[in-house]
Amino acid sequence: MNETAPAANFIRTIITDDLQSGRRQQVVTRFPPEPNGYLHIGHAKSICLNFGLATDFAGRCHLRMDDTNPEKESVEYAEAIKEAVRWLGFDWGEHLFYASDYYEQLYQWAEELIRTGKAYVDSLSAEEVRQYRGTLTEPGRESPYRSRSVAENLDLFRRMRRGEFADGAHTLRAIIDVTSPNLNLRDPVLYRIQRVPHYRTGDAWCIYPMYDFAHPLSDAIEGITHSICTLEFEDHRPLYDWFIANCSVPARPQQIEFARLNLTYTVMSKRKLLELVTGRHVGGWDDPRLPTLVGMRRRGYPPAAIRTFCERIGVGKTDSLIDMGVLEECVRDDLNRSAPRAMAVLRPLKVVVENFPADEVEQFEVANHPGDPALGSRKVPFTREIFIEQDDFLETPPKGFFRLFPGGEVRLRGAYILRCEQVVRDGDGQISELRCSIDPATRGGANPPGRKIKGTIHWVSAPHALEAEVRLYDRLFTVANPGGEKGRDFKELLNPDSLQVLTGCRLEPGLAAVDGGSRQFERLGYFCRDQDSTAERLVFNRTVTLRDSWVAKGGSDSGVAG
């Protein structure tokens, strides 16, 4: 793969300026997921951005678990996150961190804020705090506990830590400005009491820091220079800066916000994804229809394709909705170059080659990649009985159809030119098989002068064929922006046909050996072996179809492309 110059974006501009002006001597970024769910393609955008920046500016990128809410976090999620980042192709080296490792330091800074008169212990209930906060248009009111003495605050806060109070009895809040038009500055909560064991610190703590407090300080501890997050935190930046300015931190990181990724026909919020998984609307976090990284991995998306995608869509501040087609095109791009070709028939139609001897097996040498001889070739058996795709035969072909029809000819890839002599029906009038003949002069792809055949189709020798299950995937939702339909539960918009399971598919025998990696099933798309495969039962996933200008032109295709 050729390296191309990274696309320009406003964050690169900021960093370049910082380095040139001497404001920064190095670049340290971080990817800070909360281990409360699986990573998705939206996270991939952030991962590629943060790790990519670090690489391009010869800096480093940390992986930090932003684990400040024990209620929702687990080692399962933390491990899955590490695995996903690794799979995507990034390496954090020695720089794996946990916000939970900073709890003591964070606590000390909280005491510092109390000592400097910038934080107090509040004893309002959650409901009261909400009432005191005011609204978007009305200023808030100061809590009656706001004027407690430093000594009293310190005492109360230490007792909070010691576990002397019930959950929710007190909080530690910053003293900023309850009348600020920015709600985040209306005395934000710094610590809450939560008697929940933490997946890493166990029961060492019963008070936990809030994101707004923990995040900037964690960045400072790690010496992060550019703390890149998504747009919804833009309003939090004054608060981010406030903590950096009011705690004796060792570094002054800068927060920069960019627009999160949205993709058509899917949802990207952890909450919605969790709902799909727990509600059994999909098979699990790794369901190939999901935009999760584990789902895409199982579906056969190469990590390099995801990286290309993230590069291609750019980084900006405008809310965007990227067409799923862009991602799919990146997948095709990658797989077209790398995937060996093979032949597989998804909906078999039996063909008897009448002028080919019943007891003969002919082995054809077929190239594994039409454009890359380095991928070599393989032998494919040909016999009197073969299967072709049902869609490749039409009794009454429309104009422009250049596959098989009665009296017509097509080329069997790598074998012979085939002519349809007769259509055989069963008792119900359904086509049960085709009686055909081959032209011996076209053996192995030979092309006698003057012989012009427009269509080439794939085929599989019937007695050699492997039987398999093939899973076809379509968009998960029926509307482009399921999360944007107001007043409607996004689950009502699920596409009932997003998964199509085909059984009795026939594969060329060489496919038995495939375990990892992708194959192109010629003319059908890219496929990979699914983890559900067993010795007796082969299962393949269709990663993505090939582009199909016949279908695009309105040509009928009864579902192979579906």
Added chain:
RNA sequence: UGGGGUGUAGCCAAGUGGUAAGGCAGCGGCCUUUGGAGCCGCCAUUCGCAGGUUCGAAUCCUGCCUCCCCAGCCA
């Protein structure tokens, strides 16, 4: 009606006072034993709208409009 953002082609996105990059999609052609791949060409007199400054404006100024985010002891 408060605050913070954002508007450049169907979808993304460069551009930072000197006359609209690039990608995806689309369209036309060539080539082809995958209706695939590859190759060539076309595709914004105009940058949300209206004024203004300037020899010159997507870039500067004024006003208006759109859409997104914020009232968790979530992140």
